[in-house]
Amino acid sequence: xxxxxxxxxxxxxxxxxxxxxxxxxxxxxxxxxxxxxxxxxxxxxxxxxxxxxxxxxxxxxxxxxxxxxxxxxxxxxxxxxxxxxxxxxxxxxxxxxxxxxxxxxxxxxxxxxxxxxxxxxxxxxxxxxxxxxxxxxxxxxxxxxxxxxxxxxxxxxxxxxxxxxxxxxxxxxxxxxxxxx
DNA sequence: GATAAGATCATCT
DNA sequence: GATGATCTTATCA
Numbered sequence: 001x002x003x004x005x006x007x008x009x010x011x012x013x014x015x016x017x018x019x020x021x022x023x024x025x026x027x028x029x030x031x032x033x034x035x036x037x038x039x040x041x042x043x044x045x046x047x048x049x050x051x052x053x054x055x056x057x058x059x060x061x062x063x064x065x066x067x068x069x070x071x072x073x074x075x076x077x078x079x080x081x082x083x084x085x086x087x088x089x090x091x092x093x094x095x096x097x098x099x100x101x102x103x104x105x106x107x108x109x110x111x112x113x114x115x116x117x118x119x120x121x122x123x124x125x126x127x128x129x130x131x132x133x134x135x136x137x138x139x140x141x142x143x144x145x146x147x148x149x150x151x152x153x154x155x156x157x158x159x160x161x162x163x164x165x166x167x168x169x170x171x172x173x174x175x176x177x178x179x180x181x
Numbered sequence: 182g183a184t185a186a187g188a189t190c191a192t193c194t
Numbered sequence: 195g196a197t198g199a200t201c202t203t204a205t206c207a
Contacts, residue, residue: 044199053199055192063192080200081189087199100199113200156199 003138008130011071015090015097019045020170022088022137024144027104029119029135036119037138042103042110044154045168046087048096053160056096067096072130076116076123083113084122088137102155102169148173 006025011018022043029036046054055077056064066075067089075087075098087098103110109118116122125134151167158164 046199055199058193061192077199078191079198081191081198083200085199102199111200117201154199159198 003140006072006130006137006139008070008072011088011090011130012092013090015045015047015099016168018088018090019043019099019168020149022099022101023149023170023172024142026138026140027101027119027135028138029121030133031120036106038109039105039142040101040103040137041105041172042101043170044100044102045170046098046100047168048091051160051166052163053154053157053166054096054098056098060096064096066127067098069093069127070129074125074128074132074135076121076126078123080113084116085112086116086121086135103171144172 003026010021022040025040026037027040046056048054049057049059051057056067058064060068063077066073069089070093071090073089075089076084078084086101088101089098091097100112101115102112104115106118109115119135121135128134130136150171150173152169152171153165153167154169
């Protein structure tokens with residue numbers, strides 16, 4: 001079997017580890033008969049209540065509730081009045097951590113906002129479990145070399161004090177090259 | 182090429 | 195009432 005849907009075991013681990021492991025995996029989006037699958041090339045880790053850049057640092061609210069739930073669920077929120085961001089919940093139930101999917105290997109999808117617009121992802125897909133039929137992640141056997149992963153600071157979290165400098169944004173080298181060469 | 186501002190609203194103070 | 199895990203467009207050098 002070439003493609004295998006990721007199980008909850010995959011997400012029930014250290015968030016920074018999951019963020020790196022998601023690089024090279026395939027995000028699959030199903031709309032009716034149409035299926036879009038694309039390699040994930042950029043992620044960010046958001047690590048729980050202590051991480052001031054993470055929404056869950058505000059505590060349990062209606063919006064962050066999903067992150068407190070079981071691993072593998074989608075966490076999708078609306079931001080800046082016009083964009084959605086797609087996350088996957090990590091760690092076991094009760095530990096509010098998640099990985100933000102920032103970019104796919106599709107032209108025009110570089111960035112969380114554009115990505116969701118392209119795949120028509122919105123709040124109706126929030127809080128879906130792993131076995132839903134709309135959006136999930138597959139392992140297609142791609143092996144990513146550790147040296148191909150670039151670690152950088154996260155984007156747009158300058159307000160997060162000491163946490164803003166954490167190298168919790170991960171980018172596949174190849175795409176990084178074409179953008180910044 | 183680089184920086185600034187505008188769009189636009191759920192969530193929190 | 196302020197702000198943001200963003201992107202696009204306008205303005206300046």
